Amino acid sequence: MSDQDDIPFYEKPEWADIVPIPQDDGPNPLVPIAYTKEYSTTMDYFRAICRTQEQSERALDLTKIVIELSPSHYTVWHYRQTLLKALNKDLSSELDWIQYMIDENPKSYQIWHHRQVIVDHISAALLPADVPTSSTFSTLTTASGGIPYNALSEQQKEAAREAVKVELAFIAAALEEDSKNYHAWSYRQWVLSHFGPGPWWAEELEYIDKLLETDIRNNSAWNQRFYAFTQGPLGLSQENVEKEIKYTKTKIERTPSNESPWVYLGGVLRKANHPMSEIKEFCESLLPMPRANFSPYLHSTLLEIYEEEAKARRTIESVTKAKEAAVMLAEKVDPIRAKYWNWRKGQLNNISVEA
Amino acid sequence: MLNNDDTSTATTETTGGAPAPALTVEQKPFEREKHIQYFKRLLQMLPQQYSSHDTHRVIMGMYAIGGLELLGVLDETVSEANRKDWIEWIYAQQRIPSITGEDSDDHDALYGFAGPFSGLPFPENTGNQDKRGCECGLHSTVYDSGHITVTYAALMALVALGDDLSRVAKEPILRTLRRLQLPSGAFIPTTTDYQPDMRFVYCAAVISHILNDWSGMNRDTTLEFIRQCQSYDYGFGQNLHEESHGGSTYCAIASLGLMGGEALGDQRTMVRGENEDSAAFEKRKARAGFIDKEATRKWLIMRQTTGFQGRINKPTDTCYSFWVGGSLAILESIDLVNENCDRGYLMETQHKALGGFGKWANTFPDAMHSYMGLAGLSLIGEPGLRPMDPLLNTSKRVQERLYTQSVFWKTSA
Incomplete structure (x- = not known):
């Protein structure tokens, strides 16, 4: 709250001139809410201020109070952003407040977006002069392509690195609380790409590796790994692809019944245009391992590989092999999905076998 | 570090080769009466x-009405007086062009339905059939604007309450939709909130379907956006490169289903026709929403734990029995779900005393999870619930009302 004492703002003299506008909900509203007095009175004052679009310190204070009561309110944020600009406010203290708000409401779409809007606005100084920047915060400058990091002066590069460092640390703190916070990851991708192809991309892979050491089943971290690997400036060189495949295989060997590295491996292979058959031997080598032979992901990957083989070879043997994999899944490894695996087995009958 | 080594955590592996345990799931009774009381409250x-x-x-109204509808008691629960008043209340949230003609381009992004918070006076019920909501005139600001999710929910609630939609300002809503779609194909929810994601694509698709008019949406860019949100595991994220998520996957697949026909097509299995030149083939491919539909189906199926999880390695949660189950229903694969396990989980998340559903067992119920719990059960044919239309996320009866009673459909049918 902006006030340290217990008197509500609306009982203070500086608000005496405002005529509050009550909510007119008609005679018999749908799903009425049992508003508290604090909520409804605050909103009555907010309606009055908003109606005149007053641009003042007290309006700015009021937006903060409204947001703290109702973070998903869909027009108050824009009003606050307009006020921050009109009153030429110090945006770094806004970032401090956002940090507090995100600690309190880590799953609010609006608060994370507000952070993005403010950081976008601050970083607009790093954009080339000919890029039009938004005057109302209502659209992001990223739409015009982001910051050309490599073309910046040394001093600007330093500023960009510092800004990225601060934001990534801020996001990392939120991920300490909830390592799968969708908003935090979404914002993290924006920060990485918005500031251009800087050195933070290489560090991102190290950061993700650290998270996966803590929780190898964190699929959000795996998704971020795919993002950093495929969208970053490091490139999909043959060497990088091989390294990534090896890294993922190691993780699969440790946790064969963890879906995340399996889908990741499939993703990397397809992205690099490698055939799935490339990992056939690896998969078959896992089968004798006691902790792997009941992994639905191992067996379903084998099914996929054998199915492709059967489609290519069109022999009774190859189709039978694929069917056996489906039966294994349905009956032994993954019975909760028995109907699905049996359906997949049935699909294999569509392969016309050559005599 | 417990989570990092399968030998120490997983249940099936430690048995060293024994088959997975038999699937016996306790089936608690369905507390239908308590749910009716919950939604009435x-x-x-x-x-x-x-x-x-x-x-x-x-939106809360939509869930409460929708819950009673799935339970089969909406018409008998809502009195005729309430029904009429609530329809008036919903129309009071509509933003419409000024009748005196002060409309300007600036107002184009404001139309549709809004929250009840802006302080505009409740429009008097004059009995005038043209009276449709709050007029946007020269005094209007962006702070009076509608919101795409509110517009979607208002239209759904109006249809469920039996309104014929004759006072819905169709053309202004379509103008606003055009303003809310970005060049990427994604939609933002309202003019002051630049946060596009898949949820708003779905809202735009339902609105277009209800109005029976797709001129508010650029279908080509929408399809492109939906395809690009397919992740490396073939689920869909809220935006490009984001993690696959049951909610965004539902929004993507249901949008494709509402777009109809070729939008549910699969690029992977498409074959060039004998008399089709490559340009025509590429064009046809661009009208298909799936890169690999079979892989998406598998991603959905793999989300079943007992009920369903929304993301890989996340806990099971009541609402995904609908978000994932509904996606499978659209792909005509709901019969591949293990109903017994799904039902067993949902029965656990019912609140014994209050009715309604929480996200997990022993959690407090809320409007959204309570509605989704019923929707999930309806998809797998629970007795005592009306059957669902998975695309509109409403009962088939309400869907039928849209087609037979609304002004946008009944003349064209």
Whole structure:
């Protein structure tokens, strides 16, 4: 709250001139809410201020109070952003407040977006002069392509690195609380790409590796790994692809019944245009391992590989092999999905076998 | 570090080769009567913790009405007086062009339905059939604007309440939709909130379907956006490169289903026709929403734990029995779900005393999870619930009402 004492703002003299506008909900509203007095009175004052679009310190204070009561309110944020600009406010203290708000409401779409809007606005100084920047915060400058990091002066590069460092640390703190916070990851991708192809991309892979050491089943971290690997400036060189495949295989060997590295491996292979058959031997080598032979992901990957083989070879043997994999899944490894695996087995009958 | 080594955590592996345990799931009784009471209470008065949902209150209304509808008691529960008053209340949230003609381009992004918070006076019920809501005139600002999710929920609630939609300002809503779609194909929810994601694509698709007019949406860019949100595991994220998520996957697949026909097509299995040149083939491919539909189906199927999880390695949660189950129903694969396990989980998340559903067992119920619990059960044919239309996320009866009673459909049928 902006006030340290217990008197509500609306009982203070500086608000005496405002005529509050009550909510007119008609005679018999749908799903009425049992508003508290604090909520409804605050909103009555907010309606009055908003109606005149007053641009003042007290309006700015009021937006903060409204947001703290109702973070998903869909027009108050824009009003606050307009006020921050009109009153030429110090945006770094806004970032401090956002940090507090995100600690309190880590799953609010609006608060994370507000952070993005403010950081976008601050970083607009790093954009080339000919890029039009938004005057109302209502659209992001990223739409015009982001910051050309490599073309910046040394001093600007330093500023960009510092800004990225601060934001990534801020996001990392939120991920300490909830390592799968969708908003935090979404914002993290924006920060990485918005500031251009800087050195933070290489560090991102190290950061993700650290998270996966803590929780190898964190699929959000795996998704971020795919993002950093495929969208970053490091490139999909043959060497990088091989390294990534090896890294993922190691993780699969440790946790064969963890879906995340399996889908990741499939993703990397397809992205690099490698055939799935490339990992056939690896998969078959896992089968004798006691902790792997009941992994639905191992067996379903084998099914996929054998199915492709059967489609290519069109022999009774190859189709039978694929069917056996489906039966294994349905009956032994993954019975909760028995109907699905049996359906997949049935699909294999569509392969016309050559005599 | 427990989570990092399969030998120490997983249940099946430690058995060293024994088959997975047999699937016996306890089936608690369905507390139908308690759920009816729960939704009736929601309609009377939402408790104060719903204040933070104030701007999206009509969505809560949609869930409460929808819950009673799935339970088969909507018409007998809502009195004729309430029905009429609530329809008036929903129309009061509509933003329409000024009748005196002060309309300007600036107002184009404001139309549709809004939250009840802006302080505009409740329009008097004059009995005038043209009276449709609050007029946007020269005095209007962006702070009076509608919101795409509220518009979607208001239209759904109106149809469920039996309104014929004759006072819906169709053309202005379509103008606003055009303003809310970005060049990427994604939609933002309202003009002051630049946060595009898949949820708003779905809202735009339902609105277009209800209005029976797709001129508010650029289908080509929408399809492109939906395809690009397919992740490396073939689920869909809320935006490009984001993690696959049951909610965004539903929004993507249901949008494709509402777009109809070729939008549910699969690029992977498409074959060039004998008399089709490559340009025509590419064009046809661009009208298909799936890169690899079979892989998406598998991603959905793999989300079943007992009920369903929304993301890989996340806990099971009531609402995904609908978000994932509904996606499978659209792909005509709901019969591949293990109903017994799904039902067993949902029965656990019912609140024994209050009715309604929480996200997990022994959690407090809320409007959204309570509605989704019923929707999930309806998909797998629970007795005592009306059958669902998975695309519109409503009962087949309400869907039928849209086609037979609304002004946008009945003349064209």
